[in-house]
Amino acid sequence: MSDANVEKLYTLQGMWCTSCALAVEGSLKRLEGVREVSVHYPSATLCISGTPAVTQLSNLAAKVKRLGYRLTELEPVADAHARLEEESRYLTLRLMVGSLFGMWTMLASLLIYAGALPSVQIEQVVAWVSGAFSLPVVLFAGVPFYRAGWRTLLAKRPGMDVLVSLGVIGAVMVSIWLLWRGSVEVYFDTAVMLIVLLLVGRLVETLCRHRGLKALDALALPDDNVTVWQGERWLSLPAEEVAKGVRIKLAPGGLVALDGTLEAPGWIDTASLTGESVPRHFQAGQTIYAGCRYLGTTPIVMQVSAGVGQRRLDRLCDEMRRYQAKKGELQKLADRFAAWLSPLALGLALLTLPTALLFGLGWEDALVRALSVLVVACPCAVGLAVPLASLAGSGQAMQQGIALRDPAALETLARIRSVALDKTGTLTIGSHTVLHWAAREGVDEPTLQRKLWAAVAGSEHPLAQALANWSGSQSDRRPEPYLQVTNTPGEGRRVQLKSGEWLTVGRAAWLASQQIALPAQAEDAALAFASQVMIADEAGWLATLYLIDQPVKDAEPSVKHLLASGYVIAMISGDRQGAVSWLGERVGLGREACYAQRSPEAKARLLQGLPSPALYVGDGLNDTLSLAAADVGIAPLSASEAAREGAAAQLMTPGIGGVVKLLGIAQRTRRIMVQNLFFSALYNTLALGLVVVMAIPPLIAVLAMAASSLTVTFNAARLAWAEPDYEGSLNEES
Known part of the structure; x- marks a missing residue:
C-alpha cells in the first residue's frame, strides 16, 4: 500500500443478508479516492483503503446512512455479541408471528383448494379470513425483506430480497383485487410461505454468526487481577486499570496478563505466542508478552510496557478482524445468479401484463399471469442449492471425524x-521423546534409567517430564526421597538423594559451570537439531540424551x-x-x-x-x-x-x-453444488419462459418451486448415501 493510502476498519450495522454487504461494497467503491472495499457480513466489519480524506468515518457514515445502514467505529467483541443477540430476538419474534398467523392462512387456503367447504358464500368468508390472518405476516414478519430489498435497490445491487418482496407484495395485491371482484382464488398462502421459510433460514444464519465471534473471545485473557506495586505496597488490581510503566508481580505458574520487561531472569513458556516446543529462559530487561506463562518457582517482578488494548495479543485480535474483513463473504454462484435474475424477473412481469392484455386476456388473468412470473422467479431452489450440499458434505465430514464449524x-x-x-x-505429537542416548563406558540402559528417574522425578519442566516418562517406563518404581533439591530455571537441577548420592541434570554449558568435566564425545554434532540434556553423578558425566518432538x-x-x-x-x-x-x-x-x-x-x-x-x-x-x-x-x-x-x-x-x-469430501460436495445450481438455474429459466407464454396459476408455480427444491434436496442427499472414495488413500501411501 502506498503512503497516500490508509486502511481502516469499521462496524457496519443494519445488514440483513449478504446482498446488503455487496450493496454497501458497490456503493462505496464508486467514491473517488477509494482503493479497495470489503464487507465481512458474519462479523459486520467493513475494511476500506484509500486516501485519508475519503476513509474518514464522517464521510463514509453519511454515504452509508443514505442507503439505510449505520457505520460506527469498530465495536468491541462484547458489543458484537449483544448486537447479534438483539438480531436473534428480532428474527425470533417475527418468525413466531409468521408461524402462528401463517398456519391459519395456510389452513384456510387448503380448505378452499380442496373444495371442502359446502357453499360459495362460506368459501368467500374463508378467503377473507385467509387474507386477514396473512396481514400480520405480511405487514410485520416480512418487513425486514422489504427494507433490505429497498436498500439494495438504492445501491443498484438487487438480490434475492427484491424478488421475495415483489413476490409477497404481488401475491397480496392480486389476492385483494380478486377478493374485491368476488373471486375466492386467492394467493395469500404464497406470500406467507415465502416469508416464513426465508425467516427460518435467516434466523439459523444469524445464530451461526455468533460462532465467528468466539474466535475473538478465545484471544481474550481471563479477567484476573494482577499484583501491582503502588503506594509503597503490593495491591491487587484489575488488569485493565494497570498503566504502562507500573511494576507488577508474576506468580509461579501464572499467566502473564500484560506486556512488559523482566527485572530478573525467569523461565517463560512462550509456546502460546511463538509455537516453540521448549520454554525459554529470559534475562533481565527482555520483553515478554501477555498470554505467556511464568514457570519459575519464586515470584518475579516485571515493568509493564503495554496495558490492555495495546498488548501484542490485542494487536493480534485487531489483525485477525482485519484479515476476516479483507476476505469478505464468499461470492457464491447463487448470489450472482440472483443478481441478474431479479431485474430479469421484474422486467418479464411488467412485460407480461400488457402482453396478456394485448392478446385478449382479461385483467384478472393478466394480473395472475404476471404474479406467476414473480413467484416462479423467486429463487428458493437457488437459495437451497449451496446450503443443502454444504449440509450434506458436513454430515459426511462428521462421519469421518471432522467437525465443520x-x-x-x-x-x-x-x-x-x-x-x-x-x-x-x-x-x-506436541511432547518430546528420547530419540537417542550415549553414556559413559560401563553404564547400561537400566542403570541410566534408574539414575535419571531419581534426578528428574517431580520436576515440572517439559523436558524433565519427557525424561521421567522414558526412564520410568520400565517399572512402577517410586522415586528415591530427596535430602536436597536445587533448581536453576532454564539451566538444570541438582538433587541429593537420601542415600547421599548427588545427581546433576541439565544443559551442557550449565554442567560445565558446575565444574563437571565433559568428555569430547559427550555431544553428537549429527543430532544438533534435537534438544540435548546431560546427566552427571558423583563420578562425573554419566550420559547425554537427545529429545525430539516426534511426528x-x-x-x-x-x-x-x-x-x-x-x-x-x-x-x-x-x-x-x-x-x-x-x-x-x-x-x-x-x-x-x-x-x-x-x-x-x-x-x-x-x-x-x-x-x-x-x-x-x-x-x-x-x-x-x-x-x-x-x-x-x-x-x-x-x-x-x-x-x-x-x-x-x-x-x-x-x-x-x-x-x-x-479435501476429498469438499471436492465431491462442490460437484453437487454445481449440479444443484445448474438444476435450479434451468428450472428458473424454463419456468420463466413457460409462464410468459401460457397461464400457470400461482399455486402451480409454488408447487413447481417445491419440486425444484426437492430436486436439489435429493441430489444433495447423494453425498450422504454414497460411500466415500478416499478411505484407502492414506493406507496406500503408508
Whole structure:
C-alpha cells in the first residue's frame, strides 16, 4: 500500500443478508479516492483503503446512512455479541408471528383448494379470513425483506430480497383485487410461505454468526487481577486499570496478563505466542508478552510496557478482524445468479401484463399471469442449492471425524491450491521423546534409567517430564526421597538423594559451570537439531540424551498424498531451524518448504504469499492469526480453544489424515453444488419462459418451486448415501 493510502476498519450495522454487504461494497467503491472495499457480513466489519480524506468515518457514515445502514467505529467483541443477540430476538419474534398467523392462512387456503367447504358464500368468508390472518405476516414478519430489498435497490445491487418482496407484495395485491371482484382464488398462502421459510433460514444464519465471534473471545485473557506495586505496597488490581510503566508481580505458574520487561531472569513458556516446543529462559530487561506463562518457582517482578488494548495479543485480535474483513463473504454462484435474475424477473412481469392484455386476456388473468412470473422467479431452489450440499458434505465430514464449524467453507476447500502446516502439536505429537542416548563406558540402559528417574522425578519442566516418562517406563518404581533439591530455571537441577548420592541434570554449558568435566564425545554434532540434556553423578558425566518432538503417525503419508495431489505444501513454525528441517525431512518436505522461527505475524504474511486459496492447519494461540488469514483454517484434535474457535473445521481424530479426507469430501460436495445450481438455474429459466407464454396459476408455480427444491434436496442427499472414495488413500501411501 502506498503512503497516500490508509486502511481502516469499521462496524457496519443494519445488514440483513449478504446482498446488503455487496450493496454497501458497490456503493462505496464508486467514491473517488477509494482503493479497495470489503464487507465481512458474519462479523459486520467493513475494511476500506484509500486516501485519508475519503476513509474518514464522517464521510463514509453519511454515504452509508443514505442507503439505510449505520457505520460506527469498530465495536468491541462484547458489543458484537449483544448486537447479534438483539438480531436473534428480532428474527425470533417475527418468525413466531409468521408461524402462528401463517398456519391459519395456510389452513384456510387448503380448505378452499380442496373444495371442502359446502357453499360459495362460506368459501368467500374463508378467503377473507385467509387474507386477514396473512396481514400480520405480511405487514410485520416480512418487513425486514422489504427494507433490505429497498436498500439494495438504492445501491443498484438487487438480490434475492427484491424478488421475495415483489413476490409477497404481488401475491397480496392480486389476492385483494380478486377478493374485491368476488373471486375466492386467492394467493395469500404464497406470500406467507415465502416469508416464513426465508425467516427460518435467516434466523439459523444469524445464530451461526455468533460462532465467528468466539474466535475473538478465545484471544481474550481471563479477567484476573494482577499484583501491582503502588503506594509503597503490593495491591491487587484489575488488569485493565494497570498503566504502562507500573511494576507488577508474576506468580509461579501464572499467566502473564500484560506486556512488559523482566527485572530478573525467569523461565517463560512462550509456546502460546511463538509455537516453540521448549520454554525459554529470559534475562533481565527482555520483553515478554501477555498470554505467556511464568514457570519459575519464586515470584518475579516485571515493568509493564503495554496495558490492555495495546498488548501484542490485542494487536493480534485487531489483525485477525482485519484479515476476516479483507476476505469478505464468499461470492457464491447463487448470489450472482440472483443478481441478474431479479431485474430479469421484474422486467418479464411488467412485460407480461400488457402482453396478456394485448392478446385478449382479461385483467384478472393478466394480473395472475404476471404474479406467476414473480413467484416462479423467486429463487428458493437457488437459495437451497449451496446450503443443502454444504449440509450434506458436513454430515459426511462428521462421519469421518471432522467437525465443520462453517459448512460454507466446503466450497473454498474444493478449490484449495496450497496447504500450510504448523509444526508443534499439528505435525508432531506436541511432547518430546528420547530419540537417542550415549553414556559413559560401563553404564547400561537400566542403570541410566534408574539414575535419571531419581534426578528428574517431580520436576515440572517439559523436558524433565519427557525424561521421567522414558526412564520410568520400565517399572512402577517410586522415586528415591530427596535430602536436597536445587533448581536453576532454564539451566538444570541438582538433587541429593537420601542415600547421599548427588545427581546433576541439565544443559551442557550449565554442567560445565558446575565444574563437571565433559568428555569430547559427550555431544553428537549429527543430532544438533534435537534438544540435548546431560546427566552427571558423583563420578562425573554419566550420559547425554537427545529429545525430539516426534511426528504424528500419519504425518508422512498425509503430506506425501497432498504433494502427489498437486498441492503446494509448506511447514511454517516458530521453532528452531534444526528441529523444523529434521521434521520436514521425516515427512517428505524439502528444506525450501520448511520455514522456521516465524512469529505469528510473519506466519500470516508468509501464508498470504502462497498460491490462493490457501489452507492452514494449526493448533496454538500463535496460529489464530494465520487461521484467520487463510482462506480456510483447520484445527487438529489437540488444538487450543483459541485455535478451535478461529478454525472453520476441527479434526476429531489424532493426526492430520483428516485434512486429506476433508479435501476429498469438499471436492465431491462442490460437484453437487454445481449440479444443484445448474438444476435450479434451468428450472428458473424454463419456468420463466413457460409462464410468459401460457397461464400457470400461482399455486402451480409454488408447487413447481417445491419440486425444484426437492430436486436439489435429493441430489444433495447423494453425498450422504454414497460411500466415500478416499478411505484407502492414506493406507496406500503408508
